[in-house]
Amino acid sequence: MQPTKTAIAGLGITDQGKVYGKSAVGFAVEAIRLALEDAGLETQDLDGVLVNPGLSWGLSGSMGSFAVQQAMGITDLTLSASVSLGGASAGAMIMQAALAIEAGMASTVACVFADAPLKQPQPTSASRKKSSGTASAYAHAGGLEAAYGVFGVNGRYALVAQRHMHEFGTTQDQLGAIAVSERAFAQGNPAAQFCGKPLTMDDYHASRWVTEPFHLLDCCLVSNGGVAVIVTSAERAKDLRRLPVHVRGMAQAHPGGDPLETLSSGAVQAGKAALDMADVGLDDIQFCELYDCYTFTVLVTLEDYGFCKKGEGGAFVESGRIGPGGDLPTNTGGGQLSSFYMWGMTPISEAVIQIRGDGGERQVRKHELGLVSGNGGILSTHSTLIVSTSAS
Amino acid sequence: MMSDKIIPTIPPELEPFFAAAKEGRLEVQRCVSCGTLRFPARSLCATCLSTQSEWTPVSGRGEVYSFFWMHQVYHPAFAAEVPYAVVVVQLEEGPRLTTNILDCAKDELRVGLPVEVTFEERGPDVRLPQFRPRRA
Numbered sequence: 043m044q045p046t047k048t049a050i051a052g053l054g055i056t057d058q059g060k061v062y063g064k065s066a067v068g069f070a071v072e073a074i075r076l077a078l079e080d081a082g083l084e085t086q087d088l089d090g091v092l093v094n095p096g097l098s099w100g101l102s103g104s105m106g107s108f109a110v111q112q113a114m115g116i117t118d119l120t121l122s123a124s125v126s127l128g129g130a131s132a133g134a135m136i137m138q139a140a141l142a143i144e145a146g147m148a149s150t151v152a153c154v155f156a157d158a159p160l161k162q163p164q165p166t167s168a169s170r171k172k173s174s175g176t177a178s179a180y181a182h183a184g185g186l187e188a189a190y191g192v193f194g195v196n197g198r199y200a201l202v203a204q205r206h207m208h209e210f211g212t213t214q215d216q217l218g219a220i221a222v223s224e225r226a227f228a229q230g231n232p233a234a235q236f237c238g239k240p241l242t243m244d245d246y247h248a249s250r251w252v253t254e255p256f257h258l259l260d261c262c263l264v265s266n267g268g269v270a271v272i273v274t275s276a277e278r279a280k281d282l283r284r285l286p287v288h289v290r291g292m293a294q295a296h297p298g299g300d301p302l303e304t305l306s307s308g309a310v311q312a313g314k315a316a317l318d319m320a321d322v323g324l325d326d327i328q329f330c331e332l333y334d335c336y337t338f339t340v341l342v343t344l345e346d347y348g349f350c351k352k353g354e355g356g357a358f359v360e361s362g363r364i365g366p367g368g369d370l371p372t373n374t375g376g377g378q379l380s381s382f383y384m385w386g387m388t389p390i391s392e393a394v395i396q397i398r399g400d401g402g403e404r405q406v407r408k409h410e411l412g413l414v415s416g417n418g419g420i421l422s423t424h425s426t427l428i429v430s431t432s433a434s
Numbered sequence: 435m436m437s438d439k440i441i442p443t444i445p446p447e448l449e450p451f452f453a454a455a456k457e458g459r460l461e462v463q464r465c466v467s468c469g470t471l472r473f474p475a476r477s478l479c480a481t482c483l484s485t486q487s488e489w490t491p492v493s494g495r496g497e498v499y500s501f502f503w504m505h506q507v508y509h510p511a512f513a514a515e516v517p518y519a520v521v522v523v524q525l526e527e528g529p530r531l532t533t534n535i536l537d538c539a540k541d542e543l544r545v546g547l548p549v550e551v552t553f554e555e556r557g558p559d560v561r562l563p564q565f566r567p568r569r570a
Contacts, residue, residue: 188509189440189441191439191504191508191509191515191520197502197504197520201500201520202500204501204502208500208546251505252506253502253505254503254505255502302522302530
């Protein structure tokens with residue numbers, strides 16, 4: 043395996059969080075427009091559109107890339123797809139783009155995530171009648187999980203975290219250390235939803251339980267918005283407006299089985315493969331942007347890449363190494379816990395910003411080589427990218 | 435004990451499971467071809483891909499493999515229940531079930547806690563397998 047000869051040449055980030063007035067497709071189009079502008083390209087320069095539809099796309103998500111093509115009036119695409127691997131999709135889109143470019147199937151590919159799950163609060167909502175339904179009015183609901191009161195993903199990750207705590211003595215403070223560390227980085231990111239709202243360990247412990255052992259602040263944000271990147275050949279990227287962010291290594295791993303047993307993710311296999319492709323070692327990695335649907339996901343991912351042994355992630359994150367000033371700064375824009383929740387595009391967008399040296403107050407000192415993870419399902423799908431200022 | 439909690443709509447593949455529960459038995463699926471026990475119900479065996487299966491009684495004994503306390507009200511039928519525990523029970527026979535634990539104090543629940551099956555009335559026709567601490 044050799045490093046790819048492709049690069050990220052443009053980045054577009056729309057307003058994030060409680061921003062309204064656009065559909066998911068609207069955010070996608072806006073993000074691509076911003077990414078093209080960043081790269082110095084025009085709409086008709088695109089010959090590939092890849093879309094990771096968020097939850098609010100509904101049926102249109104199954105042909106999300108066509109929806110975006112029509113909305114932008116792009117003609118003559120030679121690559122088009124919706125990618126649905128949850129939080130691993132963004133990395134997987136970049137891989138698909140890179141493969142297509144190297145195969146000569148496309149030259150300039152927009153990869154976009156967008157979602158609009160938040161609805162604008164209505165001024166009349168306070169006076170709206172409270173639900174008069176009794177429990178029995180809702181009593182018949184589908185599925186065994188509902189019968190046991192198992193709803194949402196939070197609990198599924200909490201089960202894995204609880205088991206990790208049991209096997210390795212991982213503590214609540216160690217989960218909290220991740221939330222506090224990411225929030226500290228968010229203070230240097232004006233685009234972060236939690237910029238201007240610092241967090242102490244006491245604040246973390248005081249935040250309400252959601253699915254204990256997860257506090258609210260163990261869980262990612264919910265955001266409206268879109269993020270897009272433009273992938274092209276490294277050769278072409280040299281001649282565009284911005285410093286190319288080279289895709290040095292890339293790999294996917296979808297381990298199957300039960301994460302409750304393995305307590306690990308596809309980062310175990312994909313990390314090694316992506317580092318091999320990039321022809322670098324783990325010690326060469328200068329910063330990480332790790333998928334953080336939960337604090338716990340960061341801890342597991344660090345272990346799985348081998349930054350520490352399985353079971354020692356708690357001590358690792360408590361050491362301060364991943365925070366501002368640490369030797370492995372991680373989730374330097376605040377991550378999905380403290381900046382915005384654009385699935386796998388949150389870590390990728392921050393990696394692009396850091397590699398370019400655009401991080402402002404939060405810019406890490408060494409930023410030639412970064413590692414980016416994506417994770418979907420319950421540690422079910424995984425993507426790793428190694429990005430760099432240099433092609434080899 | 436009657437409950438205001440959700441009365442499950444029983445899909446065809448779970449009819450034997452609920453029929454057994456009504457009679458006070460916990461049953462799981464067994465692959466007729468390779469003998470692997472499985473739950474939740476599936477139409478084919480993940481070990482040998484056989485589509486031939488039967489339902490077979492299990493001891494109902496096991497231990498807590500993992501758990502969480504649900505504090506968030508996702509569904510009005512559980513508003514009066516929070517916080518309630520969702521547990522993954524490792525059965526002695528192998529399969530793991532996601533259920534609740536009844537009659538268990540918050541500080542009593544831990545990974546490894548020995549548990550046994552019990553049955554919770556959900557409406558006039560449904561008994562839902564649940565678990566409780568196994569006491570000597």
